[in-house]
Amino acid sequence: MQNLLLFIDKVSTWIGQFFSWLILALTLMISWEVFSRYVLDNPHAWAFDVMSMMYGSLFMMAGAYTLSKNGHVRGDVLYGFFPPRLQAWFDLILYFLFFIPGVFALAYAGYGFAADSWAINEHSNVTANGPPVYPFKTILPIAGAFLLAQGIVEIVRCIVCIQQGEWPKRGDDVDEVDVEKLKEMVNVKDEDIAKLDALVTSGKGTK
Secondary structure (H helix, E strand, C coil): HHHHHHHHHHHHHHHHHHHHHHHHHHHHHHHHHHHHHHHHCCCCCCHHHHHHHHHHHHHHHHHHHHHCCCCCCCCHHCCCCCHHHHHHHHHHHHHHHHHHHHHHHHHHHHHHHHHHHHHCCEEEECCCCCCCCCCHHHHHHHHHHHHHHHHHHHHHHHHHHHHHCCCCCCCCCCCCHHHHHHHHHHCHHHHHHHHHHHHHHHHHHHC
16 A cells, blocks of 8 residues: 555656756746847747746646645644644545545546637637647646545545554655754764854853
């Protein structure tokens, strides 16, 4: 079971990392458009629509990746003080009450939007000869499906935590700075930090 959970984590991670390259593409495109508009006096009417669709695709396809890393925003004022089992119960209830219905609705409605968009060969009407919209709308059901799959993984993790009393391990990825590992790398000990703090405190006291 754990191997299956980690495999889906890896799929979500790979998809998130793949679509993260849109950040580079967006940076290059915006830079070129600014140069073209203000230096060459040759703006492109379709540029804003394309940028919006690229950013929207990045945002949508990063959802499952962020969930796999437990990185979505959470009201952690009280949650962080709860024992793992109570955290898992809260998460499990909220997944069934809000997450599953919401994401299922996203995937279902997104499929309808994408199908209609392909059927009419939809293009942006913000500008004349706007770029096609149907590839972007196709992202909606795809992102919803991946997010739903990752959500099921998180529900399984909640059940495992309720049974075992601790959260199961997640896959490794780019995480926040590990302070302890950083201390080891630069050969800094807790005693040295305490001495430095005492020195700073004593220096403030003499002023």
